[in-house]
Amino acid sequence: MNTRRQFLTGAVAAAGAAMLPRTWAADTRLLTATDVHVKDYPTVEAVRWIGETxxxxxxxxxxxxxxxxxxxxxxxxAIDMARFGAIDITRVYSGALNNAFPLTRALCLPYVFDSVAHMRRALDGGLAESVLAGFASRDLxxxxxxxxxxxxxxxTKHPIVMPKDLHGLKLxxxxxxxxxxxxxLLGANPTPMSLGDTFSGMETHMIDGAENNMRSFHSSRHFEAAQYWSQTEHSYAPDILLLSRRTFDALSPADRQLVRETxxxxxxxxxxxxxESEGKARQAVLDAGIRSNEVDMAAFHAAARPLRDRYLQQPEIQALYRRIRDAA
Structure with missing residues (x-):
């Protein structure tokens, strides 16, 4: 892709220059931000608002x-580019951070949050700050x-009501x-794949489906390839906004505070x-003929429990989990 190639060519030179000790207390500073989502996606619009502010x-x-x-x-x-200073800001799905940043695992485990409202209470109650502090160890x-x-x-195959309905599907x-x-654990065959490759994967029958939120299901146009949506709500894994440590260190103290507060x-x-957009996305896919169904939530909770319990044996994950449940 030309945009990426052109950017990286300039970024190599910029990253080299960034190795020099300096601050931008008075000079104009252009920050670069990246997101895999489309231009009107809520996270993209939030980062655009940061820039305007x-x-x-x-x-x-x-x-x-x-x-x-x-x-x-x-x-x-994008994670590596931010770590090495080639870009400044990136929005990343927390699941992509689990292996390198263990504290994010508590946010992604199945059925730890009961609802969006529960998740927001937990995050706003100090949980977000605790998880964000864990990125300091790796240049972010x-x-x-x-x-x-x-x-x-x-x-693309059929409704999923019970965990057994997942058996044999490539997701x-x-x-x-x-x-x-x-x-x-639920009986399907997991296929790690980028979001951008998922649509073609379903069209070519490389995979049978995926898992994501409704807003992404609509904006990625996956509903044009997969006509069955099952409301499992198995995870509320959030997104994380990250800043390059090199960029942060190069800013003046006042600008660091302004960036954090903004x-x-x-x-x-x-x-x-x-x-605002999630309800519109749901209505749009239903209007397009998507078949949406509720599931046996108790059966899914029971099937996922062994995985959750195994991760809760890790003291740092268990501590965060207790704070999550206290906010329920």
Missing amino acids: LERETDGRLKLRLYHSGQLGRESE VGLAVYDSGARCFYN RVASSDIFIELVR ARASVAVMRAKWD
């Missing part, structure tokens, strides 16, 4: 250029936790041990956009 609050000294729709590559690539600064709705299964999952293990304020912006 920073530019207004600094009289144009801090600006932000946003690359959406995966123009700069996959989330796994955690800025915000964006929620992303209930993740459910969808497929796309994020590159996260938790989601790979969960799908396997990112935190963007959570409310993202949630408002999410709540």
Whole structure:
């Protein structure tokens, strides 16, 4: 992709220059942000709002250029680019962070959150800050936790009501041990794959379906390939907004505080956009003929419990889980 190639060519030179000790207390600073989602996705709009706010609050000294729709590559690539200073800000699904940042696992485990409202209470009660602090160990600064709705299964074959209905299906999952293990435990065949490759994977019958939230199901146009949506709500794994540590260290103390505060304020912006757009997305896919069904939630809870209980043997995960349940 030309956009990515052109960006990376310039980023190599910029990253080399960034190795020099300096700050941008007075100079104009252009921040680069990336997201795999489309231009009107709630997380994209929230980051766009961050850029507009920073530019207004600094009289144009801090600006932000946003690359959406995966123009700069996959989330796994964006994480590394941020760590090494090739980009400044990236929004990443927490499942893609599980293996490298263990505290994010508590947010992704099946059936730890009861609802969006429960998740938001837990995050706002200090849970988000605890998880974000864990990124400091690997050249990243955690800025915000964006929620992303209930993740459910969808497929090209048939409705899923009981876990046994998943048996034999090939399902796309994020590159996260938790989601790979969960799908396997439920009897399906997990296939790690990028979001961008999922549509063609279903069209060519490489996979039978996937799991994601309703907003992504609509914006990625997966509903055009998979006509069965099953409301399993097996995870409320949120998104994480990350900043390169090199960028953070190069900013003045005042600008660091401004970036942090603006990112935190963007959570409310993202949630408002999410709540507004999720209902519209659901109606749009139903109007397109998608067959949506409820599931035997007790059966899914029971089937997923062994996985959750095994992760809860880790003291740091158990501590976060207790805080989550206290907010229920």
